Amino acid sequence: MNRPAPARRPISKLGVAASLALALGVLALGLLAARARFARAEESAADPAAIAAAEGPPTVVLVSLDGTRPADLTEAQLPSLLALARRGARAEALEPVSPSNTFPNHVSLATGVHPEVHGVVNNNFEDPVRGTFDRKAIHAWIESEPIWSIAERAGLPTASFYWVGSEGPWARGPGPRETRRFSARTLEKTKVDQILRWLALRDPAKRPRLITCWFHGADHAGHEDGPGAPSVAAALAPQDREIARLVRELEARGLFASTTLIFVSDHGMVGAKTRVNLGTELRRRGVRAKTFGIGGFASIVAGPSRRTPRDLDRIVAIVREAGLEAWRRDRAPADWHVANPRFGDVVVRAPIGTAIVTSTSLIEGFHGYAPSEPEMAALLVAYGRGVRNGTSLGRVSALQVAPTVLRLLGLPVPEQMKGVPIEGLTQLGDARPESDGPEKKRNDGGEGR
Template sequence: MKSRCRRRILFLVLCLLALLPRVGSAAETVPPLVLISLDGFRWDYCAHYADETPNLHRFMREGTSARGLIPVFPSNTFPNHYSIVTGLYPSHHGIINNQMRDVRLGPKFVSSQRASVQDSRWWHGEPIWATAVRQGRKSGCLFWIGSEAAIEGVRPTWWRPFDPQAPFSDRLAELVRWFSLPEPERPAVATFYFEESNSAGHHFGPDSPKLARTLRQLDAEIGEIRDRLARLGLTPNYVIVSDHGMTSTSPERVVLLDDYLDLGTVELDFEHSTVGLRPRPGVDPATVLTALAKLPAVAKAYRAEELPAHFHVDPHSPRVPPIWIVPAEGWQVMSRVSFAKAQREFPQGQHGYDPQLESMHGILIASGPSFQSGGTVIERVENIHIYNLLCAALHLSPAPNDGDDRLVKAMLR
């Protein structure tokens, strides 16, 4: 009898010992993370276009989401995509707008020019793909703002120059190739960028039925990403975001800057939904502001140090122009020359406005084994807090940033 008991105890001990390696391995396994951006996807598109977005609704039901994602100012593509992956406000990560000037660096930064986006001198902070590489993990970018530059000497493990003509099938094939690698060689984090919702919003306007076709296609492609990775036996964490929203515009809501200011007295860093001006040498800024005081009520001029506090603009940054014009929602301020060019195909939708405007808010959806499940919805949140959430889901130590752990507490299991 005693012998039988001893055998049973020994058997149980051996079973427990056999299980120990598996328990330790499971604890150390961190699901890969796929960060997806839908450029210009407004916070309410899923509600307005519910029939066109079944896959996004599935992610929302199975995971957790925010009522809206509040962009940084200006609510444009480059500053916001880079804030999402660094947790920094634009004055801290350096990309203060899609176009900008830094007299120390020579040529103007233009988001559509490869020489600009690949020049590492423009990019500060530490994006999530660099955080992963610095801590011994792999990362890949298809595509993301900032991923073409060696930032502080670090690049993603895999990346390609942005090519808007690259078909979805080619992008997906590359993503699948990365995740088909042996486990130690797979990316811990991969980014995937869709530009079509932004283009359609500009072209048709955010409230046009013509936008529905684009959203239906994007939703189907997101579903295909999920299906293809599932076929590899993977259950990644997904974080789906957009950089900003969209509001309706028209050529009837334009203020021509030439009507109020001699443009020969200033350099125009950027215009349209946000305007940045630099008085030329010898021109008194007060003179420029006096002229701009005559602007109609739909546009207001500011010294950089007097901009609203929630814009988080550092007037001491050499990239921040000393004078700004902030138009009301849906209005644009531009030179007569720019207006003439825009008339060829005037955009029906625009962004770049005050981040407090609901129309500028984007989406945030998190779904996967590391996130809360059951469709929990949290309140609107600034996008600077996403970087810390990504780091927590990946078990990475975050670099210094402007965010906090509110999304870690609200969305992580």
């Protein structure tokens, strides 16, 4: 049944005016509110704390490409990493610590101090009390606090996939909550898969805020065939594809707003035409001693009854006659940084072009030489939260990596760290205590060379 339409009431001019006034008032209030919100947004945009709150908790992913040189960062060998370097920040060279070998440098990258301080003085060595270094329990030999322990004590979860020294708890503090037992057979695809799984965790008590990871890099191929050999490019190609996948996934998930991705290496690589077998040289001259190390650096531990100053001076003389630089440890130049007794009785360096060997080894690539040698330079590339894009950092020190990571995580830098955060890399404030003063604000690790 259709109802009759209601009769229309006449519209008065007074009613129209009142409605219009009400609408204009609502519009004005809306504009004022929008303006206030815009002003607050502008203020927040200039406030790093507000930015950090909006982006979520800061996260750092630190990846090492073992034995990879700045010269390897090319379109032919590492195109994806090179593209990231062009977008973000890149060092001309990262100067390693001495000796420029894998174990001591990875631990220095994680502690910000020289091997003479953190105690992992070479890939092989002997402690006067504990005996021969146990390569399967590196974490138990570290004497300075690593960044994962600092982060864990601050309540930040950490994880590690094969970073040297992260396999267990630090001697006087925690290790990473998540670790993996080392196997050289593990592919970089497996490592990237795990990094992405860690970053996908939703529970803040489990999701790592610091992830450290070791890649094979160019090291094995460089040792076997020499730096720049075709096998080096072949070894780096699949790793570069995984770097590209990691970057794509972080971008697709919008994680670069809160995540900083840093790639480093531990040392360079160089060929050698001359080989010197220290053990053979010493035995030929009737000296009984142990030698540790190959390539550009070695330590000599004299026999228990052969450690008088005269005995050690004779060893030094024999080594120098073989064309190497040698010092009694207690007389070595300060910039060798060999104060720790784990460096043995006599320390030895070879010049570029000569390699210390222990057998008739057929390997073609070596490292361990003086950190200032251009051939020993490592690389550093950073991109993501807090990084100044398009930045060239010049020459930086391995000792600066740990304090830079702590700055990115918003954690204070301990006084014992010798390095300072890399100047020019980040847009964030310096977390280093003010007592250190301005004299250490430079990209050389905070020390004279």
